[in-house]
Amino acid sequence: MPITLTVPEGLLSQRAQAQAFAGLTDALLDAAGLTGNDFMSANIIGTINVLPREHVLAAGEPIAAAFVELKLPEIALVSAEAKQSFFEKAADVIEQAAEGRLKREHIWSNIVYAPEGAWGIAGRSYNNADLVGAIQGAVAAS
Numbered sequence: 001m002p003i004t005l006t007v008p009e010g011l012l013s014q015r016a017q018a019q020a021f022a023g024l025t026d027a028l029l030d031a032a033g034l035t036g037n038d039f040m041s042a043n044i045i046g047t048i049n050v051l052p053r054e055h056v057l058a059a060g061e062p063i064a065a066a067f068v069e070l071k072l073p074e075i076a077l078v079s080a081e082a083k084q085s086f087f088e089k090a091a092d093v094i095e096q097a098a099e100g101r102l103k104r105e106h107i108w109s110n111i112v113y114a115p116e117g118a119w120g121i122a123g124r125s126y127n128n129a130d131l132v133g134a135i136q137g138a139v140a141a142s
Contacts, residue, residue, distance in 0.1 A: 001028065001076065003046035005094075006067040008056040016097040017048050023093035024068060031077060031086035039134045043121060058106070065106040066094045074113045075128045083111065 003024050005017070012020060025044045026035070034040045054062050068090045070077075077083050091107045117127045126134070 001040070001044050001073075002071045003028065003044065004049065004067075004069040004071075005046070006049040006051065006056070006069075008053045008062070008064060009050050010053065011064055011066065011101055012050075012097050016099070017050070020093055020097035021046065021048060023097070024090055027086055027089035027093055028070065028077075031082050031089060033082075034135065037135060039137065063106060064098075064102050065108065066098070066102060068094065068107070068109040070109075070111045072111055072113055073119045073126070073128060073131055074115060075131065076113075077111060086111075 003021065005021060005024065007017075024046075025041075028044055029035045029037070029040060032040070056063060056065050058065060070086070077086060087109045090109050091104055094107050095102060095104050117125060119126045119131060
């Protein structure tokens with residue numbers, strides 16, 4: 001379940017970037033009710049994109065901002081409460097990592113959903129039932 005964090009250079013130190021990504025991972029697991037699930041933990045992956053300051057814009061002007069994007073199967077974080085939980089936790093994580101260099105209102109998050117059967121891990125196509133089975137199997141194996 002890829003997470004993409006995009007920030008301008010200088011906003012987060014290397015250490016803060018790593019801490020932020022770990023925090024976003026925990027926020028996703030928590031919002032999904034899957035903290036400690038081995039299958040999910042191993043499959044939350046992602047990238048941190050650090051762009052030149054002049055390439056991060058709001059209203060056409062450079063700004064200190066952070067963008068968090070999740071790519072999820074359509075069965076993940078389906079309730080409004082789960083989405084809200086993730087968005088709040090993600091903003092908390094990024095705000096803490098920025099150590100006062102970022103206004104909370106300049107943290108944006110979104111979720112992009114992959115349709116049924118359009119999820120692949122290790123070259124294998126997973127439909128929604130396969131994903132649920134893999135997640136539940138990880139719980140049973142614990």
